[in-house]
Amino acid sequence: MKELFRLLKQGSMSSLWASIINAVVAITKGVVFFITGNVAMFAELMHSIGDTVNQAFVYIGSALSNKPPTDRFPEGFARLVNLVLLGAVLIVGVLAYETIKKGINRIIAPPESNEWLWLNVSVLGIAMILEGFVWFKSMKEITADLGGEDIKGFNIISESFKNVGKANPATKLVFLEDAVATSGAFIAIIAIFIGAYTPFQSAEGYASVVIGLMLFLVVGRIFLDNAAGALGAADQDMVKKVGEYVYEEPKVKDIRKLAVMQEGNELHAELKIELESDMTIAEADQIHDNIEKKILDEKRITDVIIEFDDHDDTQHWDESKNETKNSEKGSGDGQSKQ
Template identity: 65%
Template sequence: MTEFLGLLKEGNKSALMASIMNAIIAIIKAIAFFITGNVAMFAEMMHSIGDTANQSFVFIGSALSKKAPTDRFPGGFARLVNLVLLGAVLIVGILAYETVKEGIHHIIDPPESNSWFWLNIAVLGVAAILESVVLVKAMKEITADMAGEEIKGFRVVIESFKNIGDAKPATKLVFLEDMVATGGALIAILSIVIGTYTPFHEAEGYASVIIGLMLFYVVGRVFLDNAAGVLGVSDEEMEKIIGELVFAETHVKDIQEIMVIKEGEELHVELKVEFDPDMSIANAADILKNIEEKILNEKGVTEVIIESDQDDKVQSWNNPDKDT
C-alpha cells in the first residue's frame, strides 16, 4: 500500500485535476437533467461521467506505469498507461453511442420546450468555464514538456495544438476530452437557445448527436495512438535527433542501426555504431560512454543500449554533413 500511494504521487496531474473537476460537473449536470429532462443536458451529463471515469483510470495508469521493473516484468511497466487508455476509451465509446441514440430519439420525437431555460444555461455555462480551466492546464503541460519552460499568453493555445502529437499519452487524452467537453457545452447552450426561441425544437437532439460524434472522434484518436504504444511504436523524429547527435562524434564512422521505441512516456534507444578498426578498445569504450550520457540527457530517454563494430566502408546512415 505504501508503494502504491508513493506511485500515485507520480501520476499525471492534469488527469487528476480533470477527474475531480469532471466529477463535480457530472453531479451538477445530473441534477439539472433530472429536474429539466433536457436531452442536451443528458448528452453533457454522459460526457462528464465518461470523462470522470476515463481520467481517473488515466491518472492511476500513469502512476502505475512508473513502477520499477521486477523479476517477473523485467521490461518495466511503462506501457501500462497505454493499456489503461485503451480500456478507458471503451467507456467513452459506450457513452458516445448512448448520446447519439438519445439525440436521434429526440430528433424523431422532439418534446416541447420547458421552463427551465436559465437553469440549463447557467449549468452549462459553469461547466464550460470549469472545463476550459482544465483544458488550459493541459495546454500548459503540453507546452512545458515540449519547450522546457512555461509559455504565457495566447501562444500557449497555438503551441499546444502544434505539439499535441508529441504530448504524453495521458495529457493528450485530457486535452482532447476537455476540448470536446468545452466545445460540447457551448454547442448545448446554443441548441437550447434555438430550441427555446424558435420552432426548431429538434436542435437539442442534433446537438446531442454532434456531441456524441465528437466523443467518437476522441475514441478513435486515442485508440489508434495507444494501440501503437502497446505494440511499441518507433519515434522517427527522435531517431533523427539522436542520429545527428551520435554522428556529431568525430570518431563515429557510421550508424548501422538506430531504433527509438516509445514505452508509455519513456523512450528506449538501441543503436549500433561503427568505429575505425585501428581504434583501441579503451578509446572506443570511452566514446560509447560519452555517447550514452548525451543520449540520456535527451528528454524522455530512460534506457540506452549501444553496440559497436568496425567500419565496413558501407555508409548506412544518411548524413551529408558528415565528412566520411
C-alpha cells in the same frame, strides 16, 4: 500499501485534476438533467462521465506504470497505461452510443417547452469554464514538456496546438478530451438557445448527436495512440533527433541500427554505431558517454542502449534523411560497449 501510495504520487497530475473536476461537473450535470430532462445536458453528462473515467484510468495507469521491473516482468510496467486505456475506451464508446441514441430520439420527438432554460445554460456555462481551465492546464504542460517554460500568454495556446502530437500520452489525452468537452458545452448552449427562441426545437437532439460523434472521435484517437504504445511503436521524430546527436561526434562513421520505441509514457532508445577499428577503448568510452548524455537529456527518454561495431565500409545511415537505408545485416566482430 506504502508502495502503492508512492506510485500514486508519480501518476499524471494533469489526469488526476482533470478527473476530479470532470467528476464534479458530471455530478452537477446529472442533477440538472434529472430536474430538466434536457437531452443536450444528457449528452454533456455522458461526455463528462467518459472524461472522468478515462482520465481516472490514465492517472492510475500512469502511476502503476512506474512500478520497477520484477523477476516475472523484467521489462517493467511502462505499457500498463496503454493497456488500461484500451479498456477504458469501451466505456466511452458505450456512452457515445447512448448519447447519439438519445439525440436521435429527441430529433424525432422534440421538447414542447424550455422552462429550465437558464438553469441548463448556467450549468453548462460553468462546466465550459471549468473544462476550459483543465484544457489550458494541459496546454501549459505540453509547452513545458517541450522546454518552453518561457512561453506565456496566448503563445501557450498556439504552441500547444502545434506540438500536441509530441506530448506524452497522458497529457495528450487530457488535451484532446477537454478540447472536445469545452467545445461540446458551447455547442449544447447554442442548441438550447436555438430550441428556445426559434421553431427549430429539435436543435438539442442534433447537438446531442454531434457531441456523441465527437466522443467517438476521441475513442478512435485514444485507441490508436494506446494500441501503438502497447505494441511498442517507433517515435520517428525522436529517431531523427537522436541521429543528429550521434553525428555530432566527428569520429562516428555510421549508424548501423537506431530505434526509439514508445512504451507507455516512456521512450527507450537502442543504437548500434560503427567506429574505426583502430579506436581505443578510452576514445570509444568518451563517445559513448557524450551520446548517452545528450539522449537522456530528452525528457521522455528513460534509458538508452548503445553498442559499437567496426565500420564495414557500407553506409547504412542516410544523413540527409536521418534514417537507415537498409536493415541491419550483421553485428560484426568489432569492439562493443553497452
